[in-house]
Amino acid sequence: MVAAGPAPRYIRDVPKIIFEASLPERIKEATVLQGGALVDLADELRAAVPFSCRSATCGTCICQIIEGRHLLEEPNDDEAELLELMGGRSDTRLCCQARFMAGDGVVRLRALDAATSRSGDDD
Ligand code: FES
Numbered sequence: 182m183v184a185a186g187p188a189p190r191y192i193r194d195v196p197k198i199i200f201e202a203s204l205p206e207r208i209k210e211a212t213v214l215q216g217g218a219l220v221d222l223a224d225e226l227r228a229a230v231p232f233s234c235r236s237a238t239c240g241t242c243i244c245q246i247i248e249g250r251h252l253l254e255e256p257n258d259d260e261a262e263l264l265e266l267m268g269g270r271s272d273t274r275l276c277c278q279a280r281f282m283a284g285d286g287v288v289r290l291r292a293l294d295a296a297t298s299r300s301g302d303d304d
Pocket residue numbers: 231232233234235236237238239240241242243275276277278
């Protein structure tokens with residue numbers, strides 16, 4: 182599912198997923214060859230995203246989508262409900278629920294503090 186390094190030129194319409202982090206050495210990225218679950222990619226890359234329930238219950242894994250929202254599938258009902266309870270910011274997703282699609286572009290995201298995200302303050 183993950184190609185190390187840049188996408189080979191002959192593969193088209195593959196997204197790059199970038200997990201931002203405060204420390205440069207903790208930034209993780211991968212070019213993915215097909216759609217999939219962010220949680221699986223985060224686990225595979227050991228990205229700086231905290232998880233707890235992994236079932237859209239706790240909000241621990243809330244992330245800000247900095248770039249590339251169009252490459253994510255729409256939130257399922259459970260994710261949409263919890264995001265609304267956490268302030269309803271349009272730029273947030275639950276990393277344990279969100280799925281990315283095949284397509285050309287970049288998805289850039291970073292973990293938020295679950296308590297901070299509840300304020301509803303957009304950056
Ligand atoms: S880990 Fe609990 S909502 Fe994602």
